[in-house]
Amino acid sequence: MSDARDEQGTWLQSAFSEHRRELHVHCYRLAGNVADADDLVQETFLRAWRARSRFEGRASARTWLYRIATNVFLDSRRSAGRRTVPSGDPLEWSTDLGPYPDALLADGPQAGLAARETVELALIAALMHLPARQRAAFVLRDVHGWTPQEVAGTLDVAVTAANSLLQRARHTLRGRVPSDPHDWRRPQLTGEDEDVLRRYAAARTPEDFRALLAEEVRITMPPEPPVVGIDAAADFLGRPLDWRTFPTSANGRPALVNYLRHPGGTHYEALVVDVLRVEAGKVVESNAFVGARHVLAFGMPARLGPQERPPGSRG
Template sequence: MADEAWFREVFEAHRRPLHAHCYRLTGNVADADDLVQETFLRGWRSRSQYEGKASIRTWLYRIATNVYLDHRKAAARRTVSVGDPLEWSTDIGPYPDSLLGEDPSAALVAGETVELALIAALMFLPPRQRAAFVLRDVSGWTPAEIAAGLELAVPAVNSLIQRARKTLRHYAPGDARNWRRPTLTSEDEEVLRRYAEAVDPVSVRELLADDVRITMPPDPPVVGREAAAEFLGRPLDWLTFPSAANGRPALICYLRKTGTDLYEATVVDVLTISNGRIVESNAFVGAHHVTAFGLPATIERPA
């Protein structure tokens, strides 16, 4: 009984930061959820092996990282093809800001929840390189700590980190400060409000930058103000909810099909706004992205 009470406290204290870590490894909330569950299951089974030499958090991160690597063994040597993963990868998903919670650890978790640009760049790395890079350059572990956690020699860990950094120099934002979750501004919120209310190409066009880019894998991107306005201003029956993800404004969208009274969870649009204009919209299609925000898969049509 004492073990159960202790482990329940461990779970509540570390669930959010561990979930953020698992998101960085997997790139989407659904897989992060599964990884967290298996991490705590393994942690419970091996609780007698915890000796207190490392912090509980370090112990859990070590377990989670190894669970992730075990799941990816079959794809250990696979890397992605060239191009922006936000344009073609259906494995990436947004991280709802609501998952950060209001507890004292929220600020710490928020600081560790990375931007979508880095999540996309991590897709170019094989699993071990991704794990080593995330632990070293995002979470701040030393090579010795990573070596102990992954049961590797320190030179092997340094090699993984160096190779990961070399690859990411081509794909990740050059300034490491841009890896972190940005801060949602009042301007962002106002543009998002207007975007949610826009119902035709004319009202949408006013919000877009000339070179706006919409990604919605696996479909090809839509580029340019006119093309994007026509695409976004189609006469469909949407039900939308403003939100935030990865520190950016997000619009959660339900679509009602003709002949039904149900709105179905369809897509989450995560926006990048600059100088009062939308310069990029990353659309994540699928009900699982919507339900990650704590919303239902369907909503009945209002009477």
């Protein structure tokens, strides 16, 4: 019996290691931020470990782990109590959303598969319009391509109920996401993106920022209201604050990790990650995700000394 449990444990650890990266992307897609995805993946392994002797091999290990991860997410939403489904653009008000560092997709045996997984920020934001069970049904069916029977089995409902959840999700998302699923995929960073990011990271004054912004630029930073228009955005970005910024990328878009030193402070504190959308050489949108947890998701420390550089940082 002990040998059998040891074999099951070894098999599970191998399967989990193989699929961990894509499971993390799946959990991010459901939860909308990296910190929650980390917790969901950890709980997925714990549940799989406890249930390892009951795995019968009727489905693949990957499918089995995805089912567990999906139900971990649903249970987490039930335990959190009833949540209000948002109206308007979640990027303007939802504090649940967060960026996904491209570096998390960059290496390892599953890097190619994970990099193709959907982490486009606009789609992640759109999914916040859906209640948890509809979100799970949509992701499993329309993103992963699972059959209605597989979706129903994961959600423990009849196929007709699973199809009903899916149809309601599609109705809610109509007009909020591109109709072609190929357009849901993570965009590719371009040379133009990199050039604008470098100049944006070096900008300090309103005049510096004005040269980089589109006329109708929009800055979102929940829970604060958005800043709209080049004049307001340039003044907002060019405030005389003591920032340290580090270029990176997230969700296939140029991004900055930002630290702020308050007057009289001795250290810079992790504060915000900005994810930019660039069109025709101008920043048309900046989505600011406020909170140290977003910075930590990039493998960066919570505090920096005046001359300290985080390992692996750019710029």
